[in-house]
Amino acid sequence: MNHSVRILLKSPKFMLGAVLLLLMIGVVMIYPLINRNDPLEMIALAYQPPDSKLLLGSDNFGRDLFLELIYGIRTSLQVGLIAGVFATAIGLVIGLASGYIGGMIDNLLTAVTNIFIVIPSFVILILISVSIDSRSSFVTAAIIGITSWPWTARAVRAQTSSLRNRDHVNIAKISGYSTPRIIMYEILPYIASYVVMAFVLQMASGILAEASISMLGLGPYNTISLGIIMNWALVFEAPVAGAWWAFIPAALSIAVITFSLYMMNTGMDEIFNPKIRS
């Protein structure tokens, strides 16, 4: 494990992604401690251009967009994290179960996974978001997670079913270890690197899914996320008013976050994937 981490730290791609992400997390954690204003407070006129006081101008409600952006990034990261945890956890459990146990359960779980794969998850996401009455950012994140696990499940299942016939697993079986213990100690370590990579990707796609759904007006209520900032900008015709500051910074932030996560993923891939590893 330590060895892997040391190799990772030498990967320029991974480091670039990680530094960008940490920098961003640092800023969004620290800035609200310095500027203690309420990001929802309407302090200026609508669509004021950026100046020395309002670093990114104001939105349609006259709110400080820089402050909103900071809180927005925070919410988006949280949503991505929660969605990633949900998606990875569900995918992992289903993938491990169907890959290791096999037989009927495998057929059944694979069928369910395939069904989820063929239905576009974004459509499900929209339908669920429309139908639920109260949407917090946690609920939205959970829905995103619940609709985006199938590819992880599939990959984990494939790797598990190839692992289960290896010698060390057979020895563990003969030694009378219980199934959970075998999965835990004999299989999981071999796919751990893949799981971490899947998690990073799920997190990135979770952030994008939140932005997409918020732009449709189906995002969480009573919070600020990057998607919600852009949604208000669209509803109040910021592009027509020439208020680029109302949506470009938010769009850029999404791009930077997902870029950094993808860079981390690619960096890890180069190290953990034996086919690519040089």
Add this chain to the structure above:
Amino acid sequence: MKVHMIVRPMLMLLLVVSFMVAGCQGVTPPPTGESPPNQEVTAPGGGEETSPQEDPRATPRNETLYVNGLQWGAPTNFNLLSGNPAFPINYGNSRELIYETLFMVNQLTGELEPLLGTKYEWTDDLTLRVELHPEAKWSDGQPFTSDDVVYTYKLGQRYDINWSNFWTYIEEVSADGEHAVDIMLNKDNPNKLTVLDSIELIPMLPKHVWEEIEQQAGGDLATIRKEINDDPIGTGPYKMYYYNDQKITIVRDDNYWGQVLFGKLPAPKYITHVIYKDNAAGDLAFKSGQVDVSQQFIPQVWKMWEDGAPVKTYLKEEPYYVPGSMPSIFFNMSKEGLDNPDVRRAIAMSIDYGKISELAISGYSAPMQPSLTLNTDAESKYVDQAAIKPLQWTTDVEAANALLDSIGAARGKDGIRVLNGVRLGPYEIECPYGWSDWNAALEIVAQNAKAIGVEIRTKFPEAPVWTNNLQTGKFDIIMNTPAGGVSPSQPWNRAQTIMYSKGVAPIGEMAFWNWGRYQNDRADAIIEKIPTVTDEAELKALYTELTQIWLNDIPSIPLMYRPWVFDTVNETVWKGFPQEGDGSNIPPQISMDGAGIKALYQIHN
């Protein structure tokens, strides 16, 4: 597999980007309550763009009045009974162009002006007698008679159509000779005000045409609704000329009977409604002079004339438009905390109405003077302003805090007050998503409430969910417009919608007015009495008392005054549109609805 996992997020990124691009093109729901569907229509050809070679039906620019904002999406039919007829047939919208009503409502005075009807009077407590213009005739030359009026009214009795609801209050409509009609009220429900609405709202249909259509359909409404009626026969000054997916053009009927009434024909030979893709496209065309009369929400309209465009609104100064409705928030009277009138008053005092007007509707709302009546001449005369003055609230956060302190609602650790063990919030406040002026208003209310230690959270569901919550009472605070529009039944209709408790189903079942389930016996009694009273002094006393009850109990808080229609004109081609103070008494009703149509006789090139 990995490829897939990357491709999917990439697609989402693409989706986000495409939204942004779409946003740049301005595909956004216009910020009006009646949001037009964003139907994909090919780029509209404005008047000048279509050369005669391309379009044999092109009309000369200086003879054509261009309009927008009354029709969104391609026209499907011109049949009033279909439920969704296109311009200019749409019900209660551009009333006097092809079909006419008996009387024309004037938004400025609230009065009914003669058109097909010459005068109306109550011959007894239950009978409204309407005399008809003896020279009125249909565009096919047939005379317009009392038979047509009776026939049109009774269509609403036979079928479920726009004016069927009037039959709740009407017992019978009968002809008295060729040129008079008696409308008998329902003895159990004699509502004079609502019946007066009917004579300015119901468009008169020719019996000789529609009887035939009815017969062919075998009296089946579903079949009648399929009739396209692409050449409607009406009594009005215009006839159908040409329509396609991008525009609808009507042409003046030079044999129009109303010349005897107005003394001449309307000035524009043609009226063309151009169908734009969205608000932004319509605004742009209007600014450049391709459209003369716009019924669209135009943000910061004054910028248009500051930029040099010859654009006018009815009022020269803020709020530019004449108010016609009061979008309000309604409290669920059974919610703990909100059931206390002092809490409701504190919330009312915390709201920054100026900010709502400025941020939500570009300042088109005059300063808020809370009352059941609009702040117009037509309505404010019903209430003794001095008597309600002490009860009216203004934005005053300090006083609101003091009021909450005085009733023992102390702030908890999180800054939110607790009253008798009940935390004041979180309350949800809701309206449909995409009604941007309302969304903005509620964001401001939620923000303002924080300052007095009441927690309010906004919630913007899809419109059907909001409708359901509204009617079934599943809300804490909800926004809606109580009885919008200008008609003889105002302000009674609005008061009834806000306060009348009889016939309102309990929470969980559907209610169509008084959504917060407010209950006050005296208010009910007054609301029942007003439609039977004709004495002005007595009316004023009743309205004043009712308004005082409302100001004390605060079942609703009006957030803004909203124009009935956004009537903005560009005088590049047509000049002389009515404006406040010109002495014409022509209301800003888009030059074609109710008494607003008189503008068509006044404008010139």
